[in-house]
Amino acid sequence: MYDHILFDVADSVATITLNRPDKLNALTTEMSRELVYAQKQCARESGVRCVVLTGAGRAFSAGQDLQEFQMLEGRATVGDHLRRGYHRVVMGFRQLEKPVIGKINGVAAGAALGYALATDLRIASDKASFVPAFIRIGLAPDSGVSWFLQQLVGPAKAFELLATGVRLDAQEALRLRIINQVVAPKDLDSTVSELAQRLVMGPTRGIGLTKSVLNKAAGHNLADTLEYEAQIQDIAYSTTDHKEDVAAFLEKRPPQFSGQ
Ligand code: LHQ
Numbered sequence: 001m002y003d004h005i006l007f008d009v010a011d012s013v014a015t016i017t018l019n020r021p022d023k024l025n026a027l028t029t030e031m032s033r034e035l036v037y038a039q040k041q042c043a044r045e046s047g048v049r050c051v052v053l054t055g056a057g058r059a060f061s062a063g064q065d066l067q068e069f070q071m072l073e074g075r076a077t078v079g080d081h082l083r084r085g086y087h088r089v090v091m092g093f094r095q096l097e098k099p100v101i102g103k104i105n106g107v108a109a110g111a112a113l114g115y116a117l118a119t120d121l122r123i124a125s126d127k128a129s130f131v132p133a134f135i136r137i138g139l140a141p142d143s144g145v146s147w148f149l150q151q152l153v154g155p156a157k158a159f160e161l162l163a164t165g166v167r168l169d170a171q172e173a174l175r176l177r178i179i180n181q182v183v184a185p186k187d188l189d190s191t192v193s194e195l196a197q198r199l200v201m202g203p204t205r206g207i208g209l210t211k212s213v214l215n216k217a218a219g220h221n222l223a224d225t226l227e228y229e230a231q232i233q234d235i236a237y238s239t240t241d242h243k244e245d246v247a248a249f250l251e252k253r254p255p256q257f258s259g260q
Pocket of ligand 1: 064069107
C-alpha cells in the first residue's frame with residue numbers, strides 16, 4: 001500500500017517514515033498521496049494516540065524532488081501542484097486531533113521544512129539542519145513555511161531566514177525556538193519514544209482539543225479565541241478522560257486515561 005513512506009503502529013504510536021533514503025527522502029506526488037492516506041488512518045484508528053514523523057537514512061527530507069518536478073512541468077501549475085499535495089499534507093497534520101512529534105533526524109529543506117513545522121513538537125538530532133531552500137532556487141516560500149516561521153521567530157527573522165536560505169544547525173534552530181529539543185543522534189530514538197509514550201498515556205481527546213484551540217488562536221483575536229475556547233471546553237468537559245481525571249484526583253489515585 002505504501003511505496004514512498006513506511007507506516008507502522010506499535011504501542012499506540014503510529015510512525016510515518018519518509019522513505020526514499022537514496023534521494024534524501026525528496027518529496028514526490030506519490031509521497032503526498034501516501035502521507036494523506038496515512039494521516040486518515042491515524043485519525044480513524046482510536047488505537048493510535050500519538051504520531052511520529054521522521055525520515056529514513058541521513059535526511060529528514062530535502063523537500064520537493066526537483067527531478068520529478070521537472071517532469072511535471074506543463075502538466076499542472078505550481079500552485080495546483082501545491083494545492084493537490086503539500087497543502088493537504090500540512091493541513092492534515094495540523095487538523096489531526098492527536099499529538100504529532102517531528103523526529104528530525106537530518107536535513108529538513110524546502111517543503112519538508114513545512115512538514116517539520118506542521119508537527120506539534122520537534123525533537124532533533126544534533127546532526128539535523130533546517131534549510132528554507134526556496135530562495136536558493138529563486139522561489140518564494142510555500143507549504144506553510146512563511147506562516148510557521150513568522151509565528152515562531154517573528155517577521156524580521158523569518159524574512160532573514162527566507163531571503164537568505166541559510167542552513168540552520170540544530171542548536172541555532174533550538175535557540176530560535178523552531179524546535180523543542182536537541183539530542184545526540186544515539187539518543188533520538190529513545191527520547192522520542194519516551195515522549196510518545198508519555199503522550200499516549202495522556203487524555204488524547206483533551207490533547208487534540210488543545211491543538212484545535214492553538215490552531216484557532218493563531219489566526220484570531222482574543223474575543224474570538226475566548227468564544228472558541230468556551231465551545232471546545234464544552235466538548236472537553238464531556239470526555240471520559242476528564243471525568244476519570246477528576247475522579248482520580250478526588251480518590252487520590254493516578255488516572256487511567258482511555259483517550260476518549
Ligand atoms: C535531491 C534533492 C531534491 C532531488 C538532494 N530533489 N534530489 C514545491 C513545489 C513546486 C516547486 C518546487 O518546490 C516546492 C517546494 C520545495 O521543496 S522547494 C525546495 C526544493 N529543495 C531544494 O532545493 C533542496 C535541494 N537540496 C539541497 O540543497 C541539498 O541537497 C541539501 C541541503 C538538502 C542537503 O545537502 P547535502 O547533505 O550536502 O546532500 P547533497 O546535496 O550531496 O545531496 C545528496 C543527493 O540527494 C544528491 O544526489 P547524488 O545522486 O548526487 O548523490 C542530490 O542531488 C540529491 N538531492 N536534494 N530536492
